[in-house]
Amino acid sequence: MEEYISLAHGDGGELSHRLIKEVFMEAFGDGNAALFDAAAITMSTHKIAVTTDSFVIKPIFFPGGSIGKLAIAGTVNDLAVSGSIPAFLTCGFVIEEGFPIKDLKQIVSDMAAEAKKTGVSIVAGDTKVVERGSADGVYINTTGIGIYEPGIDCSLEFEEGDAIIVSGTIGDHGVTVLAAREELGISAPINSDCASLNRMLESVLRQCNGVRIMRDPTRGGLATTLVEIAEDFHLILQIDEGKIPVKKEVHGVCDLLGFDPMYLANEGKTILIVDGREKDKVIDILHEFTEGRDAVVIGSIINKGKGKLFLETSIGSKRLLTRLSGTMFPRIC
Amino acid sequence: MEEYISLAHGDGGELSHRLIKEVFMEAFGDGNAALFDAAAITMSTHKIAVTTDSFVIKPIFFPGGSIGKLAIAGTVNDLAVSGSIPAFLTCGFVIEEGFPIKDLKQIVSDMAAEAKKTGVSIVAGDTKVVERGSADGVYINTTGIGIYEPGIDCSLEFEEGDAIIVSGTIGDHGVTVLAAREELGISAPINSDCASLNRMLESVLRQCNGVRIMRDPTRGGLATTLVEIAEDFHLILQIDEGKIPVKKEVHGVCDLLGFDPMYLANEGKTILIVDGREKDKVIDILHEFTEGRDAVVIGSIINKGKGKLFLETSIGSKRLLTRLSGTMFPRIC
Numbered sequence: 146m147e148e149y150i151s152l153a154h155g156d157g158g159e160l161s162h163r164l165i166k167e168v169f170m171e172a173f174g175d176g177n178a179a180l181f182d183a184a185a186i187t188m189s190t191h192k193i194a195v196t197t198d199s200f201v202i203k204p205i206f207f208p209g210g211s212i213g214k215l216a217i218a219g220t221v222n223d224l225a226v227s228g229s230i231p232a233f234l235t236c237g238f239v240i241e242e243g244f245p246i247k248d249l250k251q252i253v254s255d256m257a258a259e260a261k262k263t264g265v266s267i268v269a270g271d272t273k274v275v276e277r278g279s280a281d282g283v284y285i286n287t288t289g290i291g292i293y294e295p296g297i298d299c300s301l302e303f304e305e306g307d308a309i310i311v312s313g314t315i316g317d318h319g320v321t322v323l324a325a326r327e328e329l330g331i332s333a334p335i336n337s338d339c340a341s342l343n344r345m346l347e348s349v350l351r352q353c354n355g356v357r358i359m360r361d362p363t364r365g366g367l368a369t370t371l372v373e374i375a376e377d378f379h380l381i382l383q384i385d386e387g388k389i390p391v392k393k394e395v396h397g398v399c400d401l402l403g404f405d406p407m408y409l410a411n412e413g414k415t416i417l418i419v420d421g422r423e424k425d426k427v428i429d430i431l432h433e434f435t436e437g438r439d440a441v442v443i444g445s446i447i448n449k450g451k452g453k454l455f456l457e458t459s460i461g462s463k464r465l466l467t468r469l470s471g472t473m474f475p476r477i478c
Numbered sequence: 479m480e481e482y483i484s485l486a487h488g489d490g491g492e493l494s495h496r497l498i499k500e501v502f503m504e505a506f507g508d509g510n511a512a513l514f515d516a517a518a519i520t521m522s523t524h525k526i527a528v529t530t531d532s533f534v535i536k537p538i539f540f541p542g543g544s545i546g547k548l549a550i551a552g553t554v555n556d557l558a559v560s561g562s563i564p565a566f567l568t569c570g571f572v573i574e575e576g577f578p579i580k581d582l583k584q585i586v587s588d589m590a591a592e593a594k595k596t597g598v599s600i601v602a603g604d605t606k607v608v609e610r611g612s613a614d615g616v617y618i619n620t621t622g623i624g625i626y627e628p629g630i631d632c633s634l635e636f637e638e639g640d641a642i643i644v645s646g647t648i649g650d651h652g653v654t655v656l657a658a659r660e661e662l663g664i665s666a667p668i669n670s671d672c673a674s675l676n677r678m679l680e681s682v683l684r685q686c687n688g689v690r691i692m693r694d695p696t697r698g699g700l701a702t703t704l705v706e707i708a709e710d711f712h713l714i715l716q717i718d719e720g721k722i723p724v725k726k727e728v729h730g731v732c733d734l735l736g737f738d739p740m741y742l743a744n745e746g747k748t749i750l751i752v753d754g755r756e757k758d759k760v761i762d763i764l765h766e767f768t769e770g771r772d773a774v775v776i777g778s779i780i781n782k783g784k785g786k787l788f789l790e791t792s793i794g795s796k797r798l799l800t801r802l803s804g805t806m807f808p809r810i811c
Contacts, residue, residue, distance in 0.1 A: 152808040153803075155697075155808060156697055156698065156802060156808055156810075157696065157697025157698030157702060157743075157802060158697075158698050158702055158741075158801050158802030158803055159800075159801050159802065159803040160803075161697070161698075162801065183527045183528065183529035183556050183557055183559075183560035183562070183622075183624070184527065184528050184529070185525065185526070185527055185560070185562075185626065186525070186526055186527075186528060187524050187525050187526075188521065188524050188525075188526060189524070190524075191520050191521050191522070191523075191524070192518065192519070192520050192521075193518070193519055193520075193521060194516045194517065194518055194519075195516065195517050195519060195566060195568060195601050195602050195623065196516035196517070196568070196602050197568035197569065197570045197602050197603065197604050197619070197621060198570065198604045199570040199571070199572050199604050199606045199619060200606075201572055201606045201608050201612075223516050224516055226516075227516035227518070229516070229518075233528060235528060235529070235530035235621050236530065237530045237531065237532040237570075237619045237621070238532070239532050239534055239572070239617050268528050269528050269529050269530050269621075270530065271530050271531045271532050271619075272532075273532045273533075273534045273617075274808065275534050275614060275617075275808075275809060276614075276808070276809070278611070279534075279613065279614040280612065280613055280614070280617075281608060281609075281612040281613070284572050284606075284608075284613075284617065286530070286532060286570045286604075286619035286621075288530060288568050288570070288602075288619075288621035289516075290528065290623070291516070293518065363490065364488075364489055364490025364491075364494070365489065365490030365491050365494075369490060369491055408491075410490075467492075468491050468492050468495065469489060469490060469491030469492065470491055470492040470493075475485040475488060475489055475607065475608075475609070476608060476609070477489075
């Protein structure tokens with residue numbers, strides 16, 4: 146195998162053929178003989194969830210993960226929060242000429258490991274190569290198919306008093322990726338929270354009937370995601386600043402650079418809105434998982450009405466939060 | 479709406495929200511309210527086909543199409559040649575900062591028009607923005623889901639004497655895109671063949687039982703695709719150079735630049751291998767469609783055995799063809 150990606154690896158000829166065989170099939174397994182064609186799959190139900198996401202994160206390797214791990218976990222989480230059981234993924238690579246094949250192998254190996262952990266199968270793929278200077282190393286699209294099982298779902302029916310839960314500390318991913326960018330010259334002893342949450346969320350859904358909605362607060366962070374829920378479902382939400390879990394290292398970097406953790410990206414966290422009477426049960430289930438060990442209730446639905454999100458600050462005042470406006474920093478996922 | 483894409487259009491905040499609403503939903507319709515989340519869809523069967531493709535073509539607008547039309551037709555064709563009925567698509571955009579929103583609107587409008595023509599629904603999407611210089615305008619991934627109807631399929635069972643059919647002239651797309659690149663300074667009165675073939679191929683499958691396989695000869699062209707079939711199914715194939723339809727304009731550009739039309743990309747053609755006794759019927763059906771009006775038999779399976787593709791040349795000699803080796807020219811789809 147060559148050391149670097151060349152344009153010929155992307156033109157559908159002999160080198161493309163070898164790249165698929167020696168890099169992708171090597172990692173994703175022989176079972177995927179049809180990896181780079183349309184794959185025929187048989188579903189267990191008629192109702193499925195479909196989601197797509199492109200990953201353009203910079204840098205591609207960061208403490209706690211890589212673009213490969215992220216590309217699997219991110220799409221698995223999008224399926225899981227929709228209430229489906231993630232089942233199948235496709236992956237599309239756009240690779241820059243000159244990209245080291247050693248790095249590509251590492252990324253693909255991270256994808257294979259995360260896919261195995263989550264129980265999803267990678268069923269189809271595609272690779273394109275663009276000239277040097279036309280992409281930033283590698284971009285990955287993953288598209289996921291999840292299965293809806295009868296009786297396991299989010300109700301989307303909200304009531305006053307429903308509890309807002311976050312499954313752990315916020316801002317870890319955003320701060321880690323920011324710190325990993327050499328040009329900023331900062332370092333923080335922190336890892337991305339990048340993780341697949343499907344096992345944990347499936348466990349919650351199987352044991353609780355009162356789950357109204359689940360969302361992963363990625364781009365735009367906790368605040369933007371809650372504003373979207375408030376607007377989409379005409380709810381007035383209130384969260385308590387003092388209850389929102391933020392690591393002190395994240396606070397430190399945010400204070401230094403003027404960022405607000407509420408708007409930083411997360412890649413291993415979920416927001417759940419649940420029947421207030423089931424909140425303790427949900428918290429107990431989340432605590433059984435490493436990814437949910439810091440789960441807490443941070444607020445509640447205080448009313449129905451024009452979508453609004455209020456923050457009760459630590460000094461007792463109430464502040465209206467809006468969605469992220471303008472870029473904090475890009476290329477975070 | 480702004481005139482150009484900025485990084486803030488990709489960060490999940492206010493501008494992302496507006497881009498989705500004013501560009502994507504505007505074109506793809508209000509029915510796709512869940513466009514940028516996991517979409518719940520109900521299938522009519524349990525058996526589905528899944529395929530993914532990233533489009534990085536340069537230039538993004540070319541005679542006969544655009545990256546938008548291509549992104550729909552290319553994935554629709556991958557589903558159709560697999561014997562499935564294309565049903566759902568997702569689309570993932572990676573857009574370069576500074577890209578004109580007017581061009582994005584044109585691309586999205588081309589996608590909506592082609593999706594409508596083919597009968598597929600766009601059910602989920604994603605947009606990422608990368609810094610100026612980190613991508614070449616826009617890259618699009620489309621992932622497709624097709625439905626297998628019982629009894630409508632390719633058999634993949636081959637016999638000596640099976641006919642090899644190509645649905646029209648080859649090399650049109652490759653030559654058009656090449657000529658559209660200003661730096662080459664050539665012009666050719668020719669259009670890309672970029673087209674969705676699902677209606678035509680469905681018609682063939684519904685009326686004929688003897689279809690062994692269908693493939694679209696995109697990257698790598700007619701020769702590479704036939705070599706792959708020969709190798710995958712242990713067949714010895716022979717095609718007749720004199721019968722392969724090539725437009726004289728394509729021959730002209732190829733002669734000028736030293737390319738072989740057999741290895742040029744096509745985006746609106748299919749290779750079909752069919753029972754020799756059904757070949758006339760298949761040709762008649764193909765001729766009913768604009769996209770298939772030049773369909774002809776170009777060869778046959780002469781034996782089973784170690785996968786090989788022979789070309790009977792116009793002077794009567796026999797030449798062994800291999801898959802494309804090295805780059806002819808990249809960024810063709």
